Amino acid sequence: MNSSIFKNKTVDGKERVRMNRRLFTFLICLLLSSFFWLTMSLSKEYTITLAFPVKYTNLPKDKILSSNISKSVELDIKSKGFNLLLNKLKQQKDTLLIDIKDCKPSGFKNHYYLNTNFKIEKITKQFSNDIKVLKINPDTIFIDFTKKVTKRVPVRSKILIDFDTQYQLKDSIECMPTFINISGSLEDIEKINFVETVPVSLTKVNKFTKFTLSILQTSNLKMLEINPSSVEIKIKVSKFTEGNLELPIEITNLPKGYNLKTFPDKIQVKYNIAYADFEKIHSNQFRAVVDYKKIESGSNKLKINLIKSPQGISNIKLSDEKVEFIIRK
Numbered sequence: 001m002n003s004s005i006f007k008n009k010t011v012d013g014k015e016r017v018r019m020n021r022r023l024f025t026f027l028i029c030l031l032l033s034s035f036f037w038l039t040m041s042l043s044k045e046y047t048i049t050l051a052f053p054v055k056y057t058n059l060p061k062d063k064i065l066s067s068n069i070s071k072s073v074e075l076d077i078k079s080k081g082f083n084l085l086l087n088k089l090k091q092q093k094d095t096l097l098i099d100i101k102d103c104k105p106s107g108f109k110n111h112y113y114l115n116t117n118f119k120i121e122k123i124t125k126q127f128s129n130d131i132k133v134l135k136i137n138p139d140t141i142f143i144d145f146t147k148k149v150t151k152r153v154p155v156r157s158k159i160l161i162d163f164d165t166q167y168q169l170k171d172s173i174e175c176m177p178t179f180i181n182i183s184g185s186l187e188d189i190e191k192i193n194f195v196e197t198v199p200v201s202l203t204k205v206n207k208f209t210k211f212t213l214s215i216l217q218t219s220n221l222k223m224l225e226i227n228p229s230s231v232e233i234k235i236k237v238s239k240f241t242e243g244n245l246e247l248p249i250e251i252t253n254l255p256k257g258y259n260l261k262t263f264p265d266k267i268q269v270k271y272n273i274a275y276a277d278f279e280k281i282h283s284n285q286f287r288a289v290v291d292y293k294k295i296e297s298g299s300n301k302l303k304i305n306l307i308k309s310p311q312g313i314s315n316i317k318l319s320d321e322k323v324e325f326i327i328r329k
Helices: 002-042 081-090 116-124 275-280
Strands: 045-057 063-065 072-080 096-099 111-115 132-137 140-147 149-156 159-163 167-169 174-176 179-184 200-205 209-214 225-227 230-235 237-252 259-263 266-274 287-291 301-303 305-308 314-318 322-328
Touching (some): 266 275
Parallel strands (some): 159 200, 237 287
Antiparallel strands (some): 174 230, 301 322
């Protein structure tokens, strides 16, 4: 009895192996036949229509194109399936160059037209030898020229910096050049008073950093020429420490015959300074004053103003904002 059951299980196992082999063989044959069918299909010639973005070349130096000119064209192209499939995948990336130096006047001022099918040979050369351009749509491109205007505008850098511990800017961020030229129609140029760089974030900055940033291509800049299209950024960084000095409080605008005494008569000033410049800072480079003219009726306190401080320090803090005073004649 047990021997019979074991034999039946063995037979069932062998049958499953044979079925799996047949299924595997069938799938391999199906894949091979599909591959050969696809290869034969792609080796045949086809004609398809593809759309490509356009860039116009050889414009007059003192003119620009109006914004309503065609931004793309459709091409009827003929080639083998392999080549057409490759160009289908690339069409959103590739830009066709159309030379408009041969455009003809239409009879209206600054208005011209270009017969695109006269450009078939030049456009075909922008593809591989296996591609043939049969037709360009539209067959005529209408061109409106506008006088080019140039304007000089400042550059604003968009940089977010996270400094390493104890590090700070030693000087303001340097952007070169600080101004760039934008060129376009008067209508477009008048709307723009500055340009910005692409935003960038820096982390753990602890040394001098230099890099190039492109001008941010906002919607109102798309139809304009930008020169230069990028700027160089320099960020000077130094390790900082805290300094602390005692300053005498001076009195300004005190009338003759009067004596004003503050309590206290000295204050502490704290500041951050680069390690390399720590020994260069002295108390005579500061002036802390109270102004007699700022005395308010009923008050016995005056605000302390720091009217002089050396360059290169930051985060300045006084130990007191106000001091008490008495006046004697």
